[in-house]
Every structure is written in structure tokens, then in C-alpha cells.
Amino acid sequence: MTTVYFYLLVGVLSVAFALRAPALVRHWRDPLVRSVSLLLPLGAAVFFFAAPPTISQVNAFTGIPNFSVPLVYGIVTAASAALINLTITWRGGPRDRRRTATRWCVGVYGALIATQFTLFALGDASEERLRDFDTYYATTPYVREMVVLCVLAYGLANLVLARLCWRWSREVPGLLRTGLLLIVTGSALSLGYVACKLTAIGARWAGHDWDGVSTTVAPTVSSLASLLQCVGLALPSASQCVMSLWRRWSRYRRLRPLWLTMRAVTPYELVPIPWGSSLGKRQLRRTCDIRDGLRLIAPRLDHHAQELDHHAQEGGRADALPATLHPDAARHVALVVAAFDTLHGTGADAGECSLESMLSGDDELLVRLSDALRVLAVPDHTGSPDSGRSSLLERTSDRV
Template identity: 25%
Template sequence: MQDVMYPLCALINFTAFIYKVVALRRNGRDPGTVALAASFLFITATFALATPAVWERVDAALGVPNITALIYQSCVIIYTVLIQMMLLFWMHPTTKQAWRAGRWRLILGVVTLPLMALFFSLAEVDEQRTRDFMAHYAGLSVLSIYVLVYLVTFTIGRIDIVRLCLQYAPLVGQQWLRRGLHITWVAGAIGIVYGIARFADVIAPAFGGDPTRWEPVAQLGALGTNIGTIIGLTIPSWGPHLTRANEWRRRYRDFRRLHPLWATLTAAYPDIRLPGMVPSRYAVARHPTHVGLWLDRMVVEIRDAQGQMRDHPSVVEAGGTARALGVTAGLKDGALEAVVQASQIAVALRDAPPRPAQTSARAAATEAGMYGGQGILGEVAFLVDVAQALRSSPVVARTLLTIEVRPAVSAAVTG
């Protein structure tokens, strides 16, 4: 795990650091973003140094066994304090208020680092332990004090992060920032689990326990709290791209569902079609950014076609018949209206000859009672229901059988 996951975490955090540095250069150096970027740098150092191969080389270069443990655990303390300060910068309206609120956190961090260095220097940790340093040495009298100082500050910091995120999240209007804060407090809670596992490293030897038994819990906790934190703190930046991707996926799905209905209507009423608009479904692969425009245009042209057919006697009769059949079938509201309009389209395609378009798409939609108040998204959803009803509704099929073809219309159609 340490040989693979730790370097991977270091790379991910360093990528996040570079991303935030670029954001600083582009958007200005607000204290919250500076603290966030710095936190990614320190946690990058933490996972890089905790990688056994790097640990061995740093120890050899400095000539002190296990000195790397002191360095990377000091980075963890700095990282934790930076996250706390970042949240305070976000929460408080002024930088001065944030510094004032973070005073005790800064003091705790500043006191912890020299205390850790002091107790580490007094401990006898001459045997290099790159994979189980805490579990192996935590039971020693002097080093146990070092571990306790480290863990108390770390755990207090994680509890504070959970508290700050829970306090701040309900006040946030931006959706992805709110989600990020919830992810961050969950990651903070995982960090508390890590702290408990490390506390057990100190306590277990006194009762004859073997700390190495839950070493995997501690390592997974360290990975979980870091990965969760990096997701939570960066998701406000990249989360909106997920929203846009999901929006495109939804619009493309609706485009595919409406395309057969649109193609049928524009073939029957060719004068409604705007040249160069809404090509085949497969053209989306060449012009993916046009989906929204094409979908909106499809709605307009479908409504234009309905405007041409709405006054034909067969269509009017089909509306009343389909409504009665739909009510008998237990349909109501939007589902009933979709079946009614699908039945009218089916009968019109069979009986109603095209005529010059005289009614705008918006007027036709308003007369249909489905456009006003719902906006284009509601209109698309409704027409998708109409297309589905046209394909498979038994009410539409029964309406077609009930409404006879009018001889005069049939003659007009056949020429």
C-alpha cells in the first residue's frame, strides 16, 4: 500500500497544488485559496516522504534514522492547521476576523512542532522502520509522548474541521461548495478514526496488545481522510463541469427521443423546417455542442407542425375522443394531455393535409396549454411524453380506429 498508494496520493495532491497556484495567478491571492494551495503542498510532501523508498533516502541524506517520520508528521500538523484556517477564511466576512478566530489553532500548531522535535530527539529510534514506525515505537516511554503530542493536535484539528464544515455548509448557496464541505467533514471523521488507531498504538503494549494488528486500519484511515479531503476541497472547482456534462447528457437523451417525432412531422410539413437545422442523430458526434440548439429548434418545429394541423376536423375530433378514452383509462394531468396531443398528431398524419404555417410555435404551445409556466425544459419533457405515447399508447391506437378517415380529406390527400 505504501509503495503504490502513497506516491499516487502525492501525485494527486501535487496536481491539485498546481491547479490552485494557477487559480491564484488568474483570480488573485485571496487568503483562503493561498491556505488551500499551501495545504496541498504540505500533504504532497507528507505522502512523498512516507513512501518507503523516499524515506530511506532522506534518512541516509540527513544521517538520522527515522528523521523522515518527524518531518512528514510535522507536515501533517501544518496541513491540518492550514485546512482549519482556509475554512475560517471562507466563513468570516473579513480576513481580520478569520485570523482572530484562528488564533488558538495557530498557537496549538506552533507549540506542537517544537514539542514533537524535542521528544523525538530524546527517543531512541535507531532502527529504521519505514513501514511500521508508529506501531513499532509508539509503546516506548519517550516516543509515546511524542506520538501523543502529535495525535492530540491532529485529532483536535480533525474534530475542528468536522465542526467547521457542518457549521458552514448550511450557509452556503453554491451547490458544489456545499457538497464539498459535506465530503470534507466526512473525510475529517475518517481522520478521527485514524487518530484512534494511532492512539491504540500507544495504549495496546501496556495491556499486552499488538499494535501491528490494526496497522491496516491506520493506513486506510490516512488514505481515506486525505482522498476525501482533496475531493471535498477541490470539487467546487470541477464539480460544475460534472453538472454541465450531465446537462448535455440529458439534452442528448431528449434529442434522441424527440428526433423520430420531429423527423416524421418535418417530412409531413416540410415548410416548417429551418434549413441547416437539426440534422440526423448521428451528426451529434461531429457537433456535440450543437445539441442544445438543435433540441430547442426541434421543439419549435414540432409545435409549428401542431399549429398547422390543429384546426382540421379529424384532429379536433381526435382530441375529444382521446381525452374521453384517456380519462376512462385513469390518465390525468400531463399524462392525459400527452396522450391527447399524440392522438391528434397520429390522426393528422393520417388525414390532415399540410397548410401554410400561420401560428408561431409559442402560440401553438400556449394553446396546447403546456408551454406557459414550464419553460423550455418542461416543454421538452412534455414532448418526450407525447413521442412515447405516439409510439406505444393504446389510447392513441384506439383513437385512430375510432376516428374514421373523412372522404373529402382522403381525396385531398390523394390528390
């Protein structure tokens, strides 16, 4: 595996963590969010410190040959602990029980990390090895125990994660299931990495040289496994983010017909929205403009709602439009009234489609009103752009 590939994986994992960072900030108290988010920077740290140039720099900086080895193994062990904590959180159960299990996991794997550094200090690894440390020192006392201990701890964590995610994947649909299956595949490949490492080390113990399995095959399998696991972890959150953004944009776009009509009704000039405004600010501004216009024509819509219940007991000023409206506003008011008619004609509850509901913050109802307005204002089969609207105005002119 080339050096560029190490740093490429660091970039991919960093981007995956950046995608989850907003959720981590908003839901820091959620143990599941913390567990998933912690894995990504740990994975990036593993590949960053495992890259041969970084290994040389760390060894030179500390002045200790091969100091990068226990450092990388310590980060790998911490990532394994994070995997087990993730399985504990996903499994659910009583909070006290999960908290106790998490503490045990942190304690045991913390002791493993301390043991690895202790074994490295006791062993003799004075010759720097950038790529074949595991097999070169496979017969060195204390150092071989350190290597085997780390590999087994990593394999156990992936075995538990694969088993849990496989069970869960049979209970959930959609992209969440896809993400879980990617994690299962990555965990299975991680077990292949463990097998490669132990095979090469065992071959050294038997007097054979199978170093290529450890130095070439194992890193390639590990990189692919980590990539699949991180994509699987990020896929559900990324898809939810994209779908949420699409729904917000769709709602903003669907409000446009009603917003344009309200602009014609509103007697004052609307302040333009700044070019760099976010979608949330744009949607808030659009709904506020719409509600301002609806308040101006509230007498007409209120009168219409009363007609649906008890044949309009009042007339006169209640039927009149405000004098401050634009001279051509009656045509646009007719469109809104007809769209209001359409909502009530769809069988929806009158209370749900009332003017009070529209003005109280129900954005979904505004979207439905805008959709009805858009359908009513389209050209008819004659192809004339104004014919559909003209026929609509004829039907509603007796009300405005």
C-alpha cells in the first residue's frame, strides 16, 4: 500500500467526521452519537501515524527507535474499545448496565494499552523497522507478546461488532440496513487482517518467511476494511442530512406561487433577501411574507370560512378588502380564495384548513395552499396563459 493511500484514507475519514460534527455538537449527551463520532478521528489517527513518513518523523522526534509502533498499536486498541462501546450502546438495555459495561471496557482496554507500552519498554527493539516490525521482532521476547496482544484485541472488537450489526441489519430497512451491512463487511475484512498478521507471525515462529502476508496483504485488507466501516457509519447520517436538505428545499420551492401572489397583494415594498442567506433564513422570510399577506386579506378568508359553516351572517365591511391594497389585488385575492376553497373541497378537516391554523405557524398548511394555488393558476387546454386564470376569476368574482 503506497504512502499516498495512507493519507488519502486520513482525508476520507476526516471528511466523514466533519459530516457528523454538527450532530455531535447538537447531541453531545447522546452516547450513541459520541460512540460513532469517536471512531472516525481514531481511524484517521491510525492511518496517519501508520504511514511510513509519519513513523520516521515520530521516531526521530522522540529519539526512540520504533516508538511509533506502540503509539499506533495504542491508537488501534483505543479504536477497538470504541467499537465495543458502540456495540454496547447499540445493544441497548438499562442505562446503569450499559454504563457499567462501558466502564469495564474502558478500564480493560486502557490496561491493555498500558501493558503494550510496558512490554515495548521491556523488549529489545533497537533497530528501526518501518514496514515489517511485526515479523522482524516476532521471536523477540516481550515485543512478540505486545504484537499478538494488540492483534487479538482488535480482532475481538471486530467480531463483536460484526455479530451485532448482522443481527440488527435483519430488523431495519433502507440505507440504515445498507450501512450496517457495510460495517459487517468491513468487520469481516478486519478479521482477515488479523488472520494475515497471525499467519505471518506464526510462520516466523515455525522458521518460515511469510513476511509479505503481513507487510503487503494485511495493510491492504485493513485499509479497505476501515473504509467500508467508516462509510457504513457515515451513510445513514449523510443520507438523512441530504434528505432533510431536499425536503426543506422542496418546501421552499413549493411556497413560491403563494409568495408571488402575496407580493402582489402586499401594499408595501418587500426588502430583498441577501444573496448569501441560508436556506433556513430564506424559508423563514418567505413564510413571514406570506402570512403578512394573508393577514391583509383575512376579512375575505374569514368571511369565506363562515360561509362554509353558517351562510355568512355579516356583510358590508367584513366583505370588503382593505383600502390600502394594490388596485389589481382583487384578482390575486380571488386566486387565494379559490385555493382556500380547494383545500376545503379535498375532504380535509375545516379546523385544520382554517385561516387561524395558517397564521399560527403551520408551514405544511401553507405549502398545501400554495400547491392548490399553483394548480388553479396553470393554463387550460386552450394553451392561453391567461385563460385558466380568467376562468378562475369568473368563478370567484362574486366573492371579491
